[in-house]
Amino acid sequence: MGKFLRIDLPILLPDVSDAADACVERLIAALRDQQGIEEVHIHTEGDGAPGQLCVHYDPDTLPLARIRELVAAAGATITERFGHGLWQVEGITHQRRAQTVADHLRALPGVLEAEASAAGTVRVEFDRQQVAESEIREALAQLGVHPRHEAGEPVHKHDEDSDHQHGGIFGANTELIFALICGGLLTTGFAMEKLLAPPGWLPLACYFGAYFFGGFYTIREAFQNLKLKRFEIDTLMLVAAAGAAALGAWAEGALLLFLFSLGHSLEHYAMGRAKRAIEALAELAPETARVRRDGEVREIGVQELVLGDVVLVRPNERLPADGFVVSGETSVNQAPVTGESVPVDKRPVPDRAQASARPDLLDAAYRVFAGTINGAGAIEIAVTKRASESALARVVKMVSEAETRKSPTQRFTDRFERIFVPAVLATAVLLLFAWVVVDEPFRDSFYRAMAVLVAASPCALAIATPSAILSGVARAARGGVLIKGGAPLEKLGSLDALAFDKTGTLTEGRPRITDVLPAPGVDETELLATAVAVEALSDHPLARAIAQDGVERLGGATLPVASGLRSLTGKGVVAQVEGESVEIGKAEMFGSDGMPALTEPVATAVEQLRAEGRTTMAVRRAGRDLGVIGLMDTPRATARPALERLRAIGINRMIMISGDNQRVADAVAKHVGLDEAWGDLMPEDKVEAIRKLRDTTEVAMVGDGVNDAPAMAHATVGIAMGAAGSDVALETADVALMADDLSHLPFAVELSRRTRAIIRQNLFISLGIVALLVPATILGLGIGPAVAAHEGSTLVVVFNALRLLAYRERRFEPDGFERRH
Template structure:
């Protein structure tokens, strides 16, 4: 997928979405800046005509008039085109109002005022479009990160092909310092890769080949982060070969660009309010202008003056700045977040993030590393430790749950290289544990609550005593039973993230009032982790459906965000005001389910994102004050005699002011600079540069 392919849907939608139908993205015979050139030509003709009329003696009247007509032509061309298009679609908008006002001025013989109106309106919109284009280009630059060609092994040779011709399963050769052309996993070579373009991570990430290419090919979603690579990232000093897992149109980068593009058209609560306001306000303005047409009946003045005042009010009350105030800020905020590896899907989550009352955190993989380790292996009487571990490993090899991986990894280290039986027929008991068949017997492995419920026999006294003892130490427990005999208990402990405590401190400094950890682990285990990361609230023993109920209770007290991995926590995230997925790069489920996706597995992106949202809300409020304030001043001022020229100058000035104010978001940095996610590098290509235990 080329950058043009990715960007085109967004650009088309944007003409009506983010700008609310008030943007002039016009090119023409003189290129993309045609409207600016025409506006300047209009200003030049207007200035020359005014100079001839006021300063030159003996100049015939048709001279200045001809120049004013030229100014009308250059200044009104795009306005006429836009007004015609709006009327054809049965829309009556700002362009039509301006055109009516200019025509009214001409009908009164006020050619200079009409030309000035069209000049200021056209130059204002041309500059507005230029400024808004800067925010759009910040997003479209994402699409330029992926190279256009790739070096692929085909028939024993390395050939250069367009990325659109890559197939799933192709082997791509990536040289040092090149950008990666596709998503995939490394099959040859070691290197470090700068993943900032996708994840926002500040440091390059070490990468190595997969241990088993056939297994990775069969289950690409289970490839570990140490071997997983993304299109658009930058290779380090080592040459590598990767096997592609997605077409160019389906890469993580392409999905991010598409989703950010779609996010631009999603209206925020403030924007929906302004839309409703405009639907009421515009008819009122038209009614007021119509009434003012007949002011001469009540006030002793000629019809010409009443008509001129009516046209001036039309100009002054047109809510152009109001229409662009919110979408310009949302667009800039979404673009800035995308540059830092944070995907925000529209104005609603962007605004809601800035007004959160509480944040709920999943434990495993969010506040902790998600890599639990075995701390205790306690067999019950009559069972050897080796038999307990061998049984657990044989079953857990069939599972991809993080706890299962820990048992297999650490258990194999403890047990050594010995022959193990092969388990079969693994079945998952959601939120509780698993069963499998081994040596003709049924094996049960899971949390202690699984035993003594739903027809499963209760634990014996000895196993129960071990469970009580280990729980007091805050361990996550896995009980192993073979047939009708309890074999023992395995205790595991997850490691808190290094950034967890500082991140929570930063969130408190941003004004987040309440933070809660929710987990499927036992309450003691949840409290143990919470104490290590600095949380005062920890809710344990929660099944997946219990997490949803917990979020509902919290949401009753105000806006709540749920931070999780986007997979096991998808229902709770969907219930929250804002769902935030950690480490979403390469995860289709996380990208689809979350309102906000932190592309890297980096908790420190969260304060940056919430800080950006709060700044965005502040700028939106500033823009609304400016746009409504100018209208509130200009309407009575024009009724009392302020001319069209000054009204247009103030009107268009306020429009530019709100856009420029919104563009400040593109340079937003977290006040605590060490927590600011890395921005997308601008280096050129080739330049250095089983859902069992809810967690």
């Protein structure tokens, strides 16, 4: 493990004074479950000093940015002292340049972590007590790297002007134009030398010019590398070109620089396509919005919108903000954010005050997202999130951050390069002395050594994995799936098994009351009124169902006042109603932990309802059993087709894990087409179930990202559904399905498998070319052909990876034929 982080608890949880508080315990449990965490504990200095949370972690496996997300999901924050920068930048044109920038930033005092991607994203985690953000920006400027805007912000005209300013004398295409000028001068000099009889200085002047334009960017990169005491591909190319000039082979040296600079610039162009795929997401939201303020309609910038503003949206316009509908009916194309192929009908909320208080609990029929496209109806929406906090902005930011998170294969290639490059240098030094053993002039030995340096440089290897990860993450985001980096993208394709939570995943998550069975001598109204009063205080899906359906059944009857709700996780709740104790929960809650068992009539009613596949909630008030309420959650219509597609692509084992009793679990599993269902599981039992599965296979946990967070943390990959409407799901999961739709899961798994296949192809190409070129150059292949093959393999690798941007989902129709969508 490489690093540890120590944070004062009052900063993490300002309202918690005791290190033994349950909130601290939950935070520690959430972190300890993560891969890449070695230990989490409380550190105290004594003498009344505040406790500190000490986290020992591996930054390669679990970057600090991910720890930040998990801490936020647990209701805490680490932003007081530890800063976080995520910028879209100009000046990073290829993967080796990105690596140089990242290494330079890591060398700054106070920088905890730094990563950069070839698509122009820089992520920095830093300690504000040691370094300021302005100092980091200044260090970037010294490298010729200039932040344009925070990741997730829209790219406007001034950003494009910045592109031109920072790209060079010819704008963003300066490197390509310099490479072409180099090629023109090389061709002119070579033609004059071979076809004409000019003065000797004239072709030489052309070659000098070719060296200048071909080596301009290479020299800059090599200089930065040498300052970091790194001997990279750019330095090797310059050494080889200088060696060719020293031997009088000016044309060959200029050819080397031309091909190398042309390869770099084309790589920059190709990676720009993936970069634009990310930026296209940020540009989905409009720049302005029409808002009703002080009785009149004004047009303002989306950044000026505040919570509660009412925005007017015309037919066929893009929505400028997240919110809920307060007037008008329409259908909204949510594909840009959630990937849903069918527009979703929207209507006004019945109670605006209640919707404003808890917008995260609203049904999809009322909620809207920035960047989605309105249909034929004019609507008015109440803003619930600022522009920088919208689901779209958060997705763009997380996708940008995901670009910088390395996959296991990329970490392997980085380690391989650290061993391989010194070995190549040692081989080249030995070949310099080949003239001692072989009867040849030193000139030939020197030339051969330079050719080997060029041939063995792992240029294609450096970009093989990052280009595929970048393209895969971008393509997934366009399809409504957020994948947080290379590691979950690769792991998703290695899965052998999937574990599904029941409620809200395989079922709609909107259970309805089906049965109300009072105990002998108890009135149905008393049973329902007591249950509704208590459950109205809870956010649990079953509690909301009882509260909503119960009110309808009571028909306006007066409800008692409940207070002091306390949740018994996985069992039920207890509260006070008019001074009397009320317990509501599973039958198993009664008869344990000192609580008397249910009376025989109520216990019999529970068994009767469970035999019919119902979820049951028993109600007791002041020690008297009032009866039992039966509920049923409708299985999702998309669940069975999605599971069938998962089987078709090779996921053979799928298990439902549920807190419901085994009979209810079996009934739902049979309905959706699952063979295995594990019921009667408490949250800790779900964690243990995932642990057992991980002992024998690679397994993902699919849930809602809230109650299932501990089980997700123990799985190979945690997958959350409906993340567009849930901040916690976005923070918790490794993979987030933005739509509340299980049918996107097969797409994510198959895209991951395709990405893994392309990564393997790229590694085979990059290592294969090196394996062929090294012996070929030792046996006499010249520098020109070697660098042509070398740069050619780099371009093949990049364009192979970019095929992922055009990936189309496979679907298997009932006739057995494959279709692509």
